Amino acid sequence: xxxxxxxxxxxxxxxxxxxxxxxxxxxKDFGAKGDxxxxxxxxxxxxxxxxxxxxxxxxxxxxGTYSSYSIRLQxxxxxxxxxxxxxxxxxxxxKEHYDLPEENWSTYQDFGHSHWKNSLIWGIGLHDxxxxxxxxxxxxxxxxxxQAKMNGFPAANxxxxxxxxxxxxxxxxxxLQCGHFAMLLTGVDNLTIDNVRCDTxxxxxxxxxxxxxxISNCYVNTTNDDGIVLKSSYGLGxxxxxxxxxxxxxxxxxxxPGTLLDGTFKKTITQAPDRDGPTGRIKFGTESNGGFKNxxxxxxxxxxxxxxxxxxxxxxxxxxxxxxxxxxxxxVNSPIxxxxxxxxxxxxxxxxxxxxxxxxxxxxxxxxxxxYASILFGIxxxxxxxxxxxxxxxxxxxxxxxxxxxEQRGANSFFTKVNSAAHGTPQQSNGADDxxxxxxxxxxxxxxxxxxxxxxxxHGILPAYGLFVKHAKNVTIDNVEFxxxxxxKRPVIVLMEVDGIKLTDMKVDKSADAPYFVLKxxxxxxxxDFEGVKDKAIKSTKHLEIWx
Numbered sequence: 001x002x003x004x005x006x007x008x009x010x011x012x013x014x015x016x017x018x019x020x021x022x023x024x025x026x027x028k029d030f031g032a033k034g035d036x037x038x039x040x041x042x043x044x045x046x047x048x049x050x051x052x053x054x055x056x057x058x059x060x061x062x063x064g065t066y067s068s069y070s071i072r073l074q075x076x077x078x079x080x081x082x083x084x085x086x087x088x089x090x091x092x093x094x095k096e097h098y099d100l101p102e103e104n105w106s107t108y109q110d111f112g113h114s115h116w117k118n119s120l121i122w123g124i125g126l127h128d129x130x131x132x133x134x135x136x137x138x139x140x141x142x143x144x145x146x147q148a149k150m151n152g153f154p155a156a157n158x159x160x161x162x163x164x165x166x167x168x169x170x171x172x173x174x175x176l177q178c179g180h181f182a183m184l185l186t187g188v189d190n191l192t193i194d195n196v197r198c199d200t201x202x203x204x205x206x207x208x209x210x211x212x213x214x215i216s217n218c219y220v221n222t223t224n225d226d227g228i229v230l231k232s233s234y235g236l237g238x239x240x241x242x243x244x245x246x247x248x249x250x251x252x253x254x255x256x257p258g259t260l261l262d263g264t265f266k267k268t269i270t271q272a273p274d275r276d277g278p279t280g281r282i283k284f285g286t287e288s289n290g291g292f293k294n295x296x297x298x299x300x301x302x303x304x305x306x307x308x309x310x311x312x313x314x315x316x317x318x319x320x321x322x323x324x325x326x327x328x329x330x331x332v333n334s335p336i337x338x339x340x341x342x343x344x345x346x347x348x349x350x351x352x353x354x355x356x357x358x359x360x361x362x363x364x365x366x367x368x369x370x371x372y373a374s375i376l377f378g379i380x381x382x383x384x385x386x387x388x389x390x391x392x393x394x395x396x397x398x399x400x401x402x403x404x405x406x407e408q409r410g411a412n413s414f415f416t417k418v419n420s421a422a423h424g425t426p427q428q429s430n431g432a433d434d435x436x437x438x439x440x441x442x443x444x445x446x447x448x449x450x451x452x453x454x455x456x457x458x459h460g461i462l463p464a465y466g467l468f469v470k471h472a473k474n475v476t477i478d479n480v481e482f483x484x485x486x487x488x489k490r491p492v493i494v495l496m497e498v499d500g501i502k503l504t505d506m507k508v509d510k511s512a513d514a515p516y517f518v519l520k521x522x523x524x525x526x527x528x529d530f531e532g533v534k535d536k537a538i539k540s541t542k543h544l545e546i547w548x
Contacts, residue, residue: 025051026060034064036088039096041068051077056128061085061135070099070156073123081135081173089120089142089178092153100154108234108314108346109287112146112157112180113208119161119184130169131160136176143179145202158184164236166190175199176261181206187236193218199260201225208233209240209290218250221260222280224272227252227305229283232290232316234346241291241316247282248298254278254305254332267304267330276457277332277369280305285339286454288316288353289346295321302328307368309334310358311454313341315350321358328365334456335365335394336374340384340471342450356385365394370488372456373464378471379450383499390478396465398484402514405443405463405490444494444520446470463518464494466508475501482508489513491545500524507531517546 025047028034032043044059044066051057056076063084069092073079081087092098099122101115116122120143123129137159144150144157159178162168164187171194175182182200185191186208195217198204202225207213209232220227228250232242254277256266272279281302284292288311297308307328312318318340328335340355355378374394378384444463448471452458462468466482469475475498482492489511495501500523508531510516516533519525525538533548 023054023057024060025057026062027066028062032066034062034066036065036067036086038067039069039090040066041071041090044068044071048072048074048077061087061133068120069096070117070119071121072099073121073126073129075126076128078130078132079121081133081137083134085133085135087120087135087137089139089156089159091142092150092155094153097154098156101148105234105237108289110146111148113184113186113206113231113233113235113287116158116161116163116184116186118148118154118156119158120156121159122161123165124163126162126165128167129165130171131173132169132171134172134174136174137178138176139178139200140176143177146180157181160184162186162188164188168192171195174261175204177201177257184208185210186233187240188213197261198222199258201257203229205229206231207242207245208287209236209242210245211241211243213242213245215245215247216249219260220250220280221253221255221257223254223257223269223278225279226283227280230292230295231285231287232292233287234289239290239316239346241293243291243293243295245295247296247300249300250282251301251303252280252282252305253303254280274455276306276455278305281307281309283309283311284318285309285311286313288312288314289350291316292318293320297323297326299325300327302326302331304330304332306333306456307331307335307337307365308360309337309339309454310355311337311339311341312353312355313339313343313454314345315353317354317356318358319354319356323360324362326363328363329367331365331368333369334372334375335363335368336360336389337456338376338384338387339454340378340382341452341454342379342382343452352379352382354382355387358386359388359390360392361388361390363392363394367485368394368396370397370400370465370484371461372459373462373466373468375456375459375462376469376472376475377459379448380471380497383471383473383497385473387472387474388476388478389480390476392480393483394466394481395483395485396488397486398465398488398509399486400461400465401489402443402463405461408461409443444496444518446496462494463490464492465490466492468494469498469501470496472497472501473499477501477503477506479505481506484509487511491518492516494518494520495522495525496520498522498525502526503528503530505529515545515547517544519544519546
């Protein structure tokens, strides 16, 4: 009797295992060769279908090279690339190619943001899916930088593309040269990206119209485009915010393509295709219809790339943003760039964008480009509001003069108080309004360019080396230090069209040839504990230079 009970128990256990949906589905059991020559996508999709019919499961890739066209995810599916497994994007040809891009809204964003099916791995309207393992997704030969076709045949321009999915987990994989987007994730809710190494030739992670997102422990190298970029496009056919996002413990860079994954970290490439320096950064925008809300970025490292960029130009709101504990080195444009514009690419009668309640703290920057300073730039009648910069150290390369600004802007005048070998010791501002010399163009007249593409270099060489603020309200600058490697003969700080700014506990390098501040059309300025400058409270000024 006892033996019968034991046997019955074993039988029930085995039957219960059969009844449990899911399990491991080895792609080789479905005909995949893994030899890098045969096309394995039919076998991979067959394994996914079998797993789906079983109620879900893990589609397993053992070591090998799997040449593939479009892989179509389904609910409750995990793709697992084991050590030594390479999912290789195949080159399309007359007989085999990637899935065609679907019909979709494409009026207000580029082609790449508007389609998902033309990808190596794609899913639409799915839930509970994952892509993981310690293998590699290699798009070097088969994924384009943005084109719809390769050799005249339908191509993929993304490695991973998901639309309107939820409960998505991407972790531990490596990605190489993955086209226009290594990942385009649009309208995804409850998204985790963890411990991913991505070394690609355009955007790495595009998080578009997504909510409840966690990105952590990732290494992202993108010489020619943005690294981790939050967007809120019109790709869904309506405006939706990207919100409730945490980005932490990540590294972004602009090393030569492929040299993150091979460990050589080369820096021989000095320009991206837009002729600015290597990109690689963390950025909000440019697509910005839905907004960016409740976002925290912390404990991240930038190297040989552009700085932090928060941009809204298509009617979106940026609000409640916290950026903390950031280290940067070899920054090729503005370390901090906050831009509100009015490109208004979207349905008619878009509201003007809004930026408010943004706090950046505990940031250290070494060897930053001296041309563009850190920038807060709104537009007339729509200031950036309630920005706090605190506990920040920025070392600029320096070495420029106002002549560089004048030459670029076609201007022929600068400070009222000039100091050079010919002019002797500069006079000091007495606190009254000063008017600049008349000339062809005031070098402090930096155009708003509200319809233009937002990039620090679009403003040209700025008339400040440290901080340039235009169209802003209620700004706080506290415990900030600017240092220059070479003497820079421009003002440290230029404030234009600013209503309410407090600057306290600051230490800066300043040339004897330039003032600390140039203020134009500024109200309610408080300067306290600023090394080299007497405490000041300025109610209103049209033009003022502060030399001490």
